[in-house]
Amino acid sequence: MISWHEDPVLKVEHLTMRFGGLVAIDDVSFDVGRHDITALIGPNGAGKTTVFNCITGFYKPTEGTMELRQPEGPAFRLERLDDHQINASARVARTFQNIRLFAGMTVLENLMVAQHNGLSRASALTVGAILGLGNFARAEKAAVELARHWLERVGLVSRADEPAGDLPYGDQRRLEIARAMCTRPLLLCLDEPAAGLNARESDGLNELLYSIREQEKIAIFLIEHDMSVVMAISDHIIVLDYGKKIADGTPKAIRDDASVIAAYLGVPDEELPDAVSEVRL
Amino acid sequence: MAEPGISFSQRVKTALWDSFLAGLIAFALFSLVLGLRTEDNVTGLTLQPRPMLLATAVGIVFFGRLLLNLFVWQAEHPLTASFAKLFTREPFDRRDVTVLGGTAAFAVLGIIVAMLLGAPAYALIATAVLVFVGLGLLRRAIVYAFPDLPYARIFVVAGILFALFFPLTTYALESAFHLGMPLRYWFDLSILVLTYVMLGWGLNIVVGLAGLLDLGYVAFYAVGAYTFALLATHFGLGFWICLPIAGLAAAAWGIILGFPVLRLRGDYLAIVTLAFGEIIRIVLLNWTEVTNGPNGISGIPKPTFFGLPFAPFADGTTFAQFFGLKYDALHGIIFLYYVILALALLTNLVTLRMRRLPIGRAWEAMREDEIACRSLGINTTITKLTAFATGAMFGGLAGGFFATRQGFISPESFTFIESAIILAIVVLGGMGSQLGVAIAAVVLVGGFEALRHTDGLQTFFGEGFDPALYRMLLFGIAMVGIMVWRPRGLISSRAPTIALGDARPISADLVNEGRA
Amino acid sequence: MAYFLQQLINGIALGSIYGLIAIGYTMVYGIIGMINFAHGDIFMVGAFIALIAFLALMALGVTMIPLALLIVLVVPWRSPPSGAGQWNASPTGRYANPFAWRLITAIGMSIVLQNFIQVAQGARVKPLQPVITGGYEFFKDGDFTVIISNIQILIVVTTLVLMTAFWLIISRTALGRAQRACEQDRLMAALSGVNVDRTISLTFVLGAALAAVAGLLYLLYYGVIDFFIGFVVGIKAFTAAVFGGIGSLPGAMLGGLVIGLIETFWSAYFTIEYKDVAAFSMLAIVLIFFPTGLLGRPEVEKV
Incomplete structure (x- = not known):
């Protein structure tokens, strides 16, 4: 049974991205299941981050459609939205490969910025809040509570008032995930969340991702190089190579897929049987 | 600081050689532009040699650098470190005591000698040095005695109280005792x-x-001033109607000029805003039908005290008559002082409030990382335009005030140098720090306006010395100097806008200043 | 037609001067990503040094114009005049600092240079009687004669020679290699043994020397200077540098020619009052719509 085709939160079809003459992504189609952890893997330069940047609106794809389906209500065509609307309207949140926190602001402030749009509405176009009108105080309190909730989940409550730039690397990664979660997304995109983490931190990350999937009932879509992480936590794996999708399936199916092994080992097709048997040793 | 183990004579030798080179460069640099002066003559330009001036300049460079080399740069224990300790909480060691005590003793000696020789200007400098050391020691003593007082807050409250009561108190004292204080000048300078x-x-x-x-902030100042002036002179509208309109007009221009530069950052943004500022000035200069060109607009009415004019006579009741006072031109000036104080405090309060609102946090987040902002669903276009519009609005309000205070405006008041001064105030004060900006404005503008009227300097530089001429030169040197001394500005920490526990200031090293 | 041709010649001469100044902008911006705001004022100081040197030489009785010219040409080169001031005070060793710091320091330097000259030499306009006169009748159309003056020839030839020399420095010498390395990645260059501070300082000085020569040519061409000429000329040269593509020497020259031609034709056919508006608008348009310039490399935003 292939669950992700039944209820996809994101349906990508014929996605193509060209930079001048270079084809970074070539006609890629896949589905991301609503309650799955989906991994996008592939060798360096396979176009993984480009796919992410298309989904999150930092690039406009040359061709193809990306449809984000709400549980109820309308579906959003991501390629037609501005980058900020992809988070604000379609509720897709992301983290970055080289962490992009607001380094000079405190941990708590980072999470408050993430709740900008809701708070902005409550502040009645700022003017109201300056004059003390409206229910801004209540909205801000709720925002702080949500931030505190996520700080507890990632274990950073005690460092809430420290500048984000002062945190150790692993904490910064977790804070970025917490910040993305504070935007209440339907789809959380993580660009190499385990990069640079040690084994213990990496296990902690796996648990966090599990708990997000179980408790928030949202989809997680991640790029990852660390195969142990990918195989351990993914429900669904998509493999890219040279901008093309070469495999798509459960971890078990991917593990046994000959073309995936070839792509990672860089072996031409005719030598494949030998290479595969070597890997199986 | 020199590596240890280098002998004294060696150090002197390097210091001498380095200073000699500096002197040589100074000679090459100054020999033509300073050593010879072009004079207008009937036959055209002629040259007038000034060897003494050249020698003095080169000498200052040589000996100045030699002293710096010996006692600061290459010294094992830089002299300046002792003075720097005045501003920290580090304990003094014996060397510091010697240096500071020696300086104080030398200054006292200087005062005595200068007084005996009848050279008050030198006594003034020695006093300044003594006061500097004394205040520094006093600061340390207070900090040592009460280490946990909220000094910044006390400073701010004291500053605001001073600003609130300064004109009334001095005016009352002057009326009562006739001390001969130059109140008019003080108030004008304060305004x-x-x-x-x-x-x-x-x-x-x-x-x-x-x-x-x-770098084009002066454009909004100009828009505010011209809007105010045109409305007041053509339509006879009052101060309290013209002022908000001036602010709104400037805000509108902030949005108009903000649109084209949305994609630009850093130096490119600075240069394009500079270009916009200059374009607006040139248009004001040449659009004679509306702006009266280089002649400017004159006869802009002064504000009234809720309908009561500050004038010796008027059709209705004047301010002085209403309150049963004797007419004094200072009344109007004191009123203007309170108007600009109120406007400035309003700017500050609104800014401080906005920092704690979503829009303010979005501004700061955008400064830190624009891409991350967009990934969190923040519309950076709107965020940028609101920043431009809000900043421009306050510039416009200040411009409106400027127009009514001067009574006359012309494009000359809105040159690029004004923009540069305002930007310098912000950067030198410490970007984002309200207190730092206020201090920088007082130091730069107050200090250098005051220089215009300092007569004591003539005793150093001869009767022909005109301090006003050197104002901008000193201003530029101060700008470079402060930036070299404190690249992050005077106050370089950022206060968090919200906290779960205690809010601690954030060191500026982490705070981004926008990407280049 | 003849009028057009004459304007074309004038524009090329003016554009050559802009091109020389633009090289300084383009190299400094290329290497440390900073607009050297004081560069226009270095050009101004160069013009003043040239003026005083001319007067001094004439006072000493050196009346042979070519010799005087040669000496004056060498003066700004040998004692990097304002370059040295720039050298010590400019943020060369501190390029890691926030860019607002660099901009304010450079603006401060600009204010210092302007006011130093104003204090030292007075605020009035300084005229110099024509040093190089004469020219060639190039073309005759009715009663309008198109003239290429000797000074225009001198400007273009000097510019071409300096450009070539400079291009050779950048492409053939160790200094040029170090410069290109610093432009790409300063940290990596430092790790590979390039003296980054020295390279940056030399870049400043070389750019300043070219600006000083441009100052000399400007003085010879227009015959009058004052302490404020650096601002607007600097803005125009910077526009030229961006338009040609930051970091590109031929681009700086090309940009200079374009800006010079636009200015000349604007003054010839439109209102002269708004001449500077045209220059500033050009700047805004170029920065907003062609931020990578004609010969520059496009910059891709990395996410």
């Missing part, structure tokens, strides 16, 4: 300083919070 404080705070929204380097 000028407060105008720049307000402009600095307004620009701080754009530069300090949103991280958008704006």
Whole structure:
């Protein structure tokens, strides 16, 4: 049974991205299941981050459609939205490969910025809040509570008032995930969340991702190089190579897929049987 | 600081050689532009040699660098370290005591000798040195005695109280005792300083919070001033109607000029805003039908005290008559002082409030990382335009005030150098710090306006010395000097806008200033 | 037609001067990503040094114009005049600092240079009687004669020679290699043994020397200077540098020619009052719509 085709939160079809003459992504189609952890893997330069940047609106794809389906209500065509609307309207949140926190602001402030749009509405176009009108105080309190909730989940409550730039690397990664979660997304995109983490931190990350999937009932879509992480936590794996999708399936199916092994080992097709048997040793 | 183990004579030798080179470069640099002066003559330009001046300049460079080399740069224990300790909480060691005590003793000696020789100007300098050391020691003593007082807050409250009561108190004292204080000059200078404080705070929204380097801020000042002047002179509208309109007009221009530069950052943004500022000035200069060109607009009415004019006579009741006072031109000036103080404080309060609202946090987040902002669903276009518009609005209000205070405006008041001064106030004060901006405005504008009227300097430089001429030169040197001394500005920490526990200031090393 | 041709010649001469100044902008911006705001004022100081040197030489009785010219040409080169001031005070060793710091320091330097000259030499306009006169009749159309003056020839030839020399420095010498390395990645260059501070300082000085020569040519061409000429000329040269593509020497020259031609034709056919508006608008348009310039490399935003 292939669950992700039944209820996809994101349906990508014929996605193509060209930079001048270079084809970074070539006609890629896949589905991301609503309650799955989906991994996008592939060798360096396979176009993984480009796919992410298309989904999150930092690039406009040359061709193809990306449809984000709400549980109820309308579906959003991501390629037609501005980058900020992809988070604000379609509720897709992301983290970055080289962490992009607001380094000079405190941990708590980072999470408050993430709740900008809701708070902005409550502040009645700022003017109201300056004059003390409206229910801004209540909205801000709720925002702080949500931030505190996520700080507890990632274990950073005690460092809430420290500048984000002062945190150790692993904490910064977790804070970025917490910040993305504070935007209440339907789809959380993580660009190499385990990069640079040690084994213990990496296990902690796996648990966090599990708990997000179980408790928030949202989809997680991640790029990852660390195969142990990918195989351990993914429900669904998509493999890219040279901008093309070469495999798509459960971890078990991917593990046994000959073309995936070839792509990672860089072996031409005719030598494949030998290479595969070597890997199986 | 020199590596240890280098002998004294060796150090002197390097210091001498380095200073000699510096002197040589100075000679090459100055020999033509300083050593010879072009004079206009009937036959054209002629040259007048000034060997003494050249020698003095080169000498200052040589000996200055030699002293710096020996006692600061290459010294094992730089002399300046002892003075720097005045501003920290580090304990003194014996060397510091010797240096500071020696300086104080030398200064006292200097005062005595200068007094005996009848050279009060030198006594003034020695006194300044003594006061500097004394105040530093006093600061340390207070900090040592009460280490946990909220000094910054006390300083701010004291400053605001001073600003609130300064004109009334001095005016009352003067009326009662006739002390001969130059009140008119003091008030005019205070109004000028407060105008720049307000402009600095307004620009701080754009530069300090949103991280958008704006070198054309004077354009909004000009728009405010001209809007006010045209409305007041052509339609006879009153101060309290013209002022908000001036602010709104400037805000509208902030949005108009903000649109084209949305994609630009850093130095490019600075240069394009500079270009916009200059374009607006040139248009004001040449659009004679409306702006009266280089002749400017005159006869802009002064504000009234809720309908009561500050004049010796008027059709209705004047301010003085209403309150049963004797007419005094200072009344109007004191009123203007309070108007600009109120406007400046309004700017500050609104800014401080906005920092704690979503829009203010979005500004700061945009300064830190624009891409991350967009990934969190923040519309950076709107965020930028609100920053431009809010900053421009306060610039426009300040411009309106400027128009009514001067009674006359012309494009000359809105040159690029004004923008540079306002931006310098923001950057030197410490970007984003309201207190730092206020201090920088007081130091730069107040200090250098005061220089215009300092007669004591003539005793050093001869009767022909005109301090006003050197004002901008010193201003530029101070700008470079402060930036070399404190690249992050005077106050370089950022206060968090919200906290779960205690809010601690954030070191500026982490705070981004917008990406280049 | 003849009028057009004459304007074309004038524009090329003016554009050559802009091109020389633009090289300084383009190299400094290329290497440390900073607009050297004081560069226009270095050009101004160069013009003043040239003026005083001319007067001094004439006072000493050196009346042979070519010799005087040669000496004056060498003066700004040998004692990097304002370059040295720039050298010590400019943020060369501190390029890691926030860019607002660099901009304010450079603006401060600009104010210092302007006011130093104003204090030292007075605020009035300084005229110099024509040093190089004469020219060639190039073309005759009715009663309008198109003239290429000797000074225009001198400007273009000097510019071409300096450009070539400079291009050779950049492409053939160790200094040029170090410069290109610093432009790409300063940290990596430092790790590979390039003296980054020295390279940056030399870049400043070389750019300043070219600006000083441009100052000399400007003085010879227009015959009057004052302490404020650096601002607007600097803005125009910077526009030229961006338009040509930051970091590109031929681009700086091309940009200079374009800006010079636009200015000349604007003054010839439109209102002269708004001449500077045209220059500033050009700047805004170029920065907003062609931020990578004609010969520059496009910059891709990395996410």
